[in-house]
Amino acid sequence: MIEFKDLSLVYPNGHQGLKDVNVTIEDGEFVVIVGLSGAGKSTFIRSINRLVTPTAGELRVDSDNILDYKGRGLRSLRTKVGMIFQSYNLVKRNSVFKNVLAGRLGHTGTFRSVFNLFNKDDKALAYESLKRVNIGEKIYNRADELSGGQQQRVSIARVLTQKPKYILADEPVASLDPPTSHQVMKYLRKINKEDGITTIVNLHFIDMAMEYADRIIGMRDGEVVFDGPVSEVSEKTFEEIYGRSIREEDMRGGAEEDVESHA
Amino acid sequence: MSQQLPPKKPRSTKKLVRNIAIAIAIVILYLWTFLSINVDFARVAERFSSNYDRVVPQLISPNWERGPEVIEMMIETIFIAYVGSLAAAIIAVPLGFLAAFNMTYNKMLSTFGKWILSGVRAFPEIILAILFVVAVGPTPFAGILAIAIGSTGMLGKLYAEVLESIDMNVVEAMQANGANKVQIMFHGIIPQVIPEFLSYAIYRFEIDVRASTILGYVGAGGIGTMIFFAQSNRNWSDMGMILLVIIIVVTLIDYASTYIRKRIV
Amino acid sequence: MSNPMHKPSLTEDQYAPMLSPWRAKAKITMIFFVIIMFLLFSSWRTGVDLAELTRGFGNMTQITDKLFPMNMSILGPAVGRLFETIHMAIIASTFSTLVVIPVSLLAANNITTNWFVYNITRFIMNVLRTIPDVVLAVIFVGLFGIGVFGGIVALFVFSLGILAKLISETVESADMQPVEAMRASGANTIQAIAYGIVPQVLPQFTSFSLYVFEINIRASVVIGLVGAGGIGQLLMNQFSFNNYGAVMTIIAIIFVVVVIIEYISGKIREAII
Structure with missing residues (x-):
């Protein structure tokens, strides 16, 4: 469970990223955060794994206030919160396999990881994750040989390999074309349902939010201006x-073209 | 879900053999190096402990009285570098044209040009300086010749690369206009390459200032002469002064050169 | 928009425009003037004028008389000292490529966010790079005595300065997004560098190390002149005894070896990148 209590964040330049946010996200939910760019969606998501640090209020993940986490505590929080980025953030020169294994870094000792000594279970898990997003055959390709949609699937596999309790996705489809966008969202949705991983996605496309979310949180100028189930x-x-x-431009479109049936 | 290990990465035996060969070559190289290098550590340690007090404190307290003299020699050094690199900037032009394939359309000629230039580049400046000191005697002139010849090798190569990357459509258009070779050269080619040529020449001057600080060591003029004497007399506070002047002047010239080059290109 | 009532005055359009405006012309003339003046001043100051130049070229013909015939008896000792030179370059390059790893991370502003540490590392490396190899060798030979050890230390310091600049710049241009992803998945700093940065900079790192080895081969020849061991030391001995035939032989050997090593190293670098 993630609880935002009167959470505010002011950036060093004075910009207010979050303003008195009060939100509770239950385990297993699929939440989509919508809003214009600059509305604070990204700040909201990045607060949860402390890529940014809120300046006032409380943020509880599994009833622990994460705002005072440092060092080891912070890393163990991040180990259980996986993140997917708009620009995939893969190491382009590395193989797909190595990129996916990087998801295990938080679970692996420094020495072992520097010398690439991942154990058999980790490797099997990485391969398993790749197969779940139907990209197992690309395991030894270099990441930069893949298309954008494939790269985003690799980054989903990386998150799966991390075995997280929560998945954060920061504009995961903004760099993709409509059919690929739907494909990526379907994988996220499927993982949410099959594994019960709480998933929080930033989107600025209305139609996609409506199609995939259980619950929608609307943000404007750092404030939560709407919070409710999709039906409302x-x-x-x-x-x-x-x-x-x-x-x-607020619509992604392309929903009816069901490109891949394996979803 | 069952635990399934990923398929083994397909490896070609050719690659494997190559990697093993490389590994063996590296191991042999290092064995050869470390088994044959002859360092008497006891003597080095003994030297170090006896020399340390004589060298280091002196070095970091420069002999300011020698300042004017050192600066004067440093100025001579800059002049040597200047005349040498200017001469090289000019000599390198025809050689650059010779080595650029799209200027001659003669594979033999351009390969020949490239060979000359890389041959010249293989000589460190101070080795050239030794040759010229033998030839013309121990004067700054020997230093200038060494710098000029040494820089020609690098500048010629860079010029040739610039020439090979120019837009040949302009040249073609002029040929179609009925322009002759000299006209094409001055109106089609030179304007395209002038900024880069200049920029490289200035960059080379920057390198030449560093290079010419040591030429005096073999008698080819400049501040290197003072380095030689400071070393022979074990006068480390003089050396400290020389070092300080070199560091400051080289830094200033680097900054100036970077600034000018940014404005040109 | 053009004004239909506008009539061109005599000052416009009537004359053929100049190819370059007078301002640019004046500037170029000025620059040219300064270059020539400085040249004249330099030649006066260094005592090189046209007369000297022609006389000098006259003397050049003597070069063959002095340097030839080559003295081949030096060949045996020269090859031994040549190997010493190569060994010095190998050892110095190896240590500087190892030491440069932490140094270049400290000198990269995307890794080292501490302003003071970053700037102090940069400053030290910048100063190191201004000191010519021979001057470093003079100092370290003064400290450690005549022989290869001082030479190796000088080469190490010399190449460290060059490598630190090249590699810290490569690190700074690395894509930081994967690092962000790894931090977000709970990786610590060392893991994030090993997985996010190292694969990106490894090819350039290898290539620059070979490049520095090439530079060290030349430098190790040169620093021998001041007593830092290797073939340069032999060359300086023969030079100071006016044994010009032997000097020529040694220079020829140096030439051949430098060409061969640069060729091989260049081929390897091409294959890597």
Whole structure:
């Protein structure tokens, strides 16, 4: 369970990233955070694994206030919170396999990892994760030989290998085309359902949020302006969140083209 | 789900053999090196303990009285570097054209040009200085010749690379206009390469200042002469002064050169 | 937008435009003038004028008389000392490539966020790079006595400065996104560097190490002149005894070896990148 209690974050330059956020996310939920760019979605997500540090309030993950974590404690928090990035953040020159194994770093001693001494279980897990996102055959390809969608699937496999309790995804489909975007979202959704991993995704596409989320949190100027199940959301809700009427660029489209049936 | 290990990475035996060969070569190289290098550590330690007090404290307290003299020699050093690199910047132009394939369209000629240039580059400046001291006597002139010849090798190669990367469409267009070779040279080629040529020449001057600080050691003029005498007389506070002046002047010239080169290109 | 009522005045359009505006012309003339003045001053100051130049080239013909015939009896000792030179270069390059790893991380602003540590490392490396190899050798030979040890230390320090700059720049240009991903998955700093940075910089690292080995081969020849062992020391001995035939033989050997080693190293570097 993740609890935000009166959480605020002011950046050193004075910009207010989060303003008195109060949100509770239950285990197993699939939450999509929507809002315009600069609304604080990314700050919200990055607070949970402390890539940014909130300046006031409380943030509890499994009832521990994570704001005072340092060093080892912080790393063990990050070990149980996996993250997926907009630009995949793979080591391009490394093989897919090595990239996926990097998900085990938090579970592996420094010495063993520097000399590449991963145990058999780790390797099997990495391969298993790759097969779950249907990219097992690319295991020995270099990451930069893959398409964007494939690279994002590798980064999902990396997170799976980490065996996290929570998955954060920061605009995971912003660099992808519509069909690939849906494919990636379907994998995230499938993992959420099969493994019961709590998943929090940032999106700015309304249609995708509606299609995949259980619950939607709307943000504007660092504040939570909407929080409720998808069933309560209408176009009007989005207009309130965005503070303007809905435009074409807010839609990803391409939902009906069901490109891959293995999802 | 069952535990399944990933398939083994396909490895070609050719690669494996190559890697083993490389590993063996490296091991042999190091064995040869460390078994045959002859360092008497006891003597080194003994020397170090007896020399330390004589060298280090002196070195970090430069002899300021020698300042003016050192600066004067440093100025001579800069002049040697200047004349040498200017001469090289000019001599390297025809050689660069010779070595650039798209200027001659003659594989033989450009390969020949490249060979000359890399041959010249293989000589360290101070070795050239020895040759020229033998030839023209121990004067700054020997130093200038050494710098000029040494720099020609590098500048010629860089010039040739610049020439090979120019936009040949311009040249083609001029040929179509009926321009002759000299006209094409001055209106089609030179304008394209001038900034880079200049930038490389200035960069080489920067290197030449460093290189010419030591030429005096073999009698080819400049501050190196003072290094030679400071070493022979074990005058480490003089050496400290020389070192200080070299560090400051080289740093200043590096900054100036970087600044000018940024403005040119 | 053009004004239909606008009539071009005589000052516009009537004359052919100049190829370059007078300002640029004046600037180029000025620069040219300064270059020539400085040249004249330098030649006066170093005592080199046209007369000297022609006389010098006249003397050049003597070079063959002095340097030839080559003295081949020096060949045996020369080859032995040549191997010593190569060994010095190998040892110094090996140690500097090892030591440069932590140093270059300290001198990369994407790894070292401590302003003071970063700048002090940079400053030391920048100063090291301004000191010519021969001067370093004079100092370390003064400290450790005549012989290879002082030479190896001098080469080590010399190549450390060059490598630190090249490699810290490579590290700074590395893609930091994978590092962010690894930190987000609970990796510690060492793991994040080993997995996020090392694979990105490894090819350049290898290539630069070979490049520094090439530089060290030349430098180890040169520093021998001041008593730091190897073939350079032999060359300086023969030079100071005016044994020009032997000098020529040694220089020829150096030439051949430098060409061969640079060729091999260049081929390997091409294969890596």
